[in-house]
Amino acid sequence: MAVLQDLQDYLEYMEVVGFENLVLDESPFAALLAEYRQAAAPSPRPSAVPPPARHAAPPPPLPAAERKQAKSEKPARPKAAANLMSIMNMVQGPLLEKEDNRAKAAAIQGEDKIDCLRKTYQTFHQCQACALGTTRTHFVFGEGNPDADLLFIGEGPGFDEDRTGRPFVGKAGQLLDRIIEAMGYRRDKVFIANIVKCRPPNNRKPLPDEVAACSPILEKQIEYVNPKVIVALGATPFSWLKGANMSITRHRGQFFNWRDYMVMPTFHPAYILRNPVAKRDVWEDMQKVMAKLK
Ligand code: SF4
Known part of the structure; x- marks a missing residue:
């Protein structure tokens, strides 16, 4: 069953990106998972490897007539479950095709970028792919010029x-607005996410699992803005860009490459507010960035 295979692919993906102890019986996808397991139940494979203990046990199969009745009485799916397949399609792309991202992005121009x-x-x-979805007021996507030469990445809203x-x-x-203006740009000429x-x-x-769950969205944004x-x-x-815990104090001001992109690490503006002396360091770093953008 193609949908069940999609769901299995999604679970594997979540494990690959760092989800541990995934418990679907309390997640927004639980109803969907139970439905798919129920649909798949009539043709069990005796030799199949049993599911890992951390996954919810599948419900016992119902007789066909009861299953049909239960399906007709089933409440509407939660919104997050309705998005599941779309999320899978979106996040699998960049992970499978990292090498091609830059070339693909170069081919995405103008209105297409906005559309993407x-x-x-x-x-x-x-x-609702991680716990932060349950406590937020707004999903903060990011904003700016889809054709920006300069993209700022912060931590979170x-x-x-x-x-x-x-x-x-x-x-x-x-x-950050003042820093951008001092660099000769305006907020609407750069992209911020x-x-x-x-x-x-x-x-x-x-948390690491929240970063792992959410970062594919940022990967898409970087790919499209290019x-x-x-x-x-x-x-x-x-x-996140280095793939390891790194000291910003030790490494700020030194360009490195992430995929084909030049990256300048510097202090977060909130850090400057707490330590005003760091403003000078950030300005030095931004001057190096400006030199690259000439
Ligand atoms: S994965 Fe990202 S967008 Fe989704 S709920 Fe978590 S923080 Fe929000």
């Missing part, structure tokens, strides 16, 4: 961003 970004937003804006649905609009965002699109409670750092330079604001985006 809009479709990405539409696909994910009701996402804070209080103001969660309230408004826009990235970097609080005090740290206002400081975060690693996770929903606010972590109490502004805590996003910037010349990416600025990683703080340790969370820097570590």
Whole structure:
């Protein structure tokens, strides 16, 4: 059954990107999973490997007549479940085709870019793929120029961003605006996004499984915008791009490549607000970025 195979692929994908102890019996996908398992139950394979213990046990198969009746009485699927197949289709692409991303992005121009970004937003804006989806007020997709040469990546939405649905609009965002203007740009000429699109409670750092679940959306955004330079604001985006926990203090100001993109790691504006002396370091880093964009 193709849909069941899709669901299995999705579970495998979630494990690959770092989900541990996935328990679907309490997730928004539970109803969908139970339905698919029920549909698949009449033709069990005796030699099949039993499912891992952490997955919910499938319900016993119902006789055909009862199954038909149960299906007709089943309540409407939760919205997140309705998005499941779309999420799978969107996130599998970049993971399977990393090498081709830059060439594909170069071929996506103008209205197509806007269309791609809009479709990405539409696909994910009701996402419930991690726990942050249950506590957010707004999904904060990101904003800016789809043709931007410069793309800033932050950590995640804070209080103001969660309230408004826009990235970097609080005090740290206002400081980022001033940095962007000092570089000779305007906010609407660059692209601004975060690693996770929903606010972590109490502004805590996003957990590894939340970063793993959400980062495919950012990968899509980078692919479509196709910037010349990416600025990683703080340790969370820097570590994600490097694939390991990295010290921003030790490595800021040094370009590195992520795939084919030049990346400049620097301090997050919120850090500058707490440590104003870091402003000079950030300005040095941004001057290096400006030199690359000439
Ligand atoms: S943080 Fe990302 S993965 Fe988690 S629910 Fe929000 S959009 Fe989905």
